[in-house]
Amino acid sequence: xxxxxxxxxxxxxxxxxxxxxxxxxxxxxxxxxxxxxxxxxxxxxxxxxxxxxxxxxxxxxxxxxxxxxxxxxxxxxxxxxxxxxxxxxxxxxxxxxxxxxxxxxxxxxxxxxxxxxxxxxxxxxxxxxxxxxxxxxxxxxxxxxxxxxxxxxxxxxxxxxxxxxxxxxxxxxxxxxxxxxxxxxxxxxxxxx
Numbered sequence: 001x002x003x004x005x006x007x008x009x010x011x012x013x014x015x016x017x018x019x020x021x022x023x024x025x026x027x028x029x030x031x032x033x034x035x036x037x038x039x040x041x042x043x044x045x046x047x048x049x050x051x052x053x054x055x056x057x058x059x060x061x062x063x064x065x066x067x068x069x070x071x072x073x074x075x076x077x078x079x080x081x082x083x084x085x086x087x088x089x090x091x092x093x094x095x096x097x098x099x100x101x102x103x104x105x106x107x108x109x110x111x112x113x114x115x116x117x118x119x120x121x122x123x124x125x126x127x128x129x130x131x132x133x134x135x136x137x138x139x140x141x142x143x144x145x146x147x148x149x150x151x152x153x154x155x156x157x158x159x160x161x162x163x164x165x166x167x168x169x170x171x172x173x174x175x176x177x178x179x180x181x182x183x184x185x186x187x188x189x190x191x192x193x
Contacts, residue, residue, distance in 0.1 A: 003065070016072075021171035022049045023102055029124045029162075029181050030100055031056060037097035042086045042113060043104035047073030053100075054079035063089055091116050101125045105144050110154045119186035123158060125151065129165055131176035138175065151178040158182035 026049055030039060035057055041050040044062035046069045054060045054077040061080045064070050070081035084090055086101075087109045096116045105127045114123060130145045132138045139145055152160055165178035 019046055019048045019051060021173075022052055023126050023168075023172050024170040025168070025179055026100060026102055026124055026126050027052065029122075030058065030098065033058075033098050033122065035059075038095075039098045039100055040089070040091070040096050040116070042089065042099055042101045044073065044081075045069050047077065047079070049100055049102055050079050051077045087112065089113070089116065094118050097121050099123045101127070103127055105146060107154055114155065114158055114182075114184060117158075117184040119184055121184045122161070123155060123180070123182050123184075125155070125182075126177050126179045127151075129176045129178050131167070135174065135176065146178045151180050152182075155180055155182045158184055 030049070030053055033039065037059065039053060039058055039060045041047070041053070041060060041062045044050045044064045045066070047062055050060045050062035051073055061082055062070055062073050063082045063084050063086065065083065065085050067083045070083060073079065074081050082090060086104065087106060093115045095118065097118055098121060099113055099117065101113070101123065103126070117123065128139055128145050130142075130147060132145060133140055146165075148165070151165070152163055160180060160182050162181040163179070165176075167174065167176055
């Protein structure tokens with residue numbers, strides 16, 4: 001079974017059920033951005049973060065490989081959706097103000113995602129660490145779990161604004177995660193001569 005098929009099944013089984021609470025930390029960081037900023041929620045699924053951001057008046061594009069999940073998100077809010085693989089999102093480099101990525105890990109994709117940010121743009125990421133295994137639920141594969149202090153290196157050369165990892169308890173549940181908010185450097189314009 002491919003990743004797409006697994007996620008189609010998972011989202012299909014959840015169709016019509018409540019989304020579940022978003023990460024309070026992710027929401028607070030995304031809502032701290034300018035309301036004019038374009039936020040792209042990568043691996044958005046049914047819109048657990050994209051939908052409340054859109055309802056809060058933010059410009060949001062939800063990206064996921066499962067069209068039915070995005071259709072459900074769009075049906076409950078007026079956000080834009082794009083069916084695409086996170087590894088090959090259909091955006092030009094330097095065109096996005098912020099990227100939100102929650103509970104998704106593809107190490108090779110993070111570099112590509114950071115190239116999509118404008119100068120001064122931010123990435124807001126929260127995903128599971130290997131300590132999640134101790135809770136007996138969630139992902140178990142090394143491919144889907146961050147090693148200790150790994151996330152900052154995956155986001156380089158972005159400037160780390162905030163970083164924390166450990167046990168989190170909020171309305172979204174109890175989980176071991178790494179969280180980062182990082183910014184793309186604003187390149188100085190060459191001086192006219």
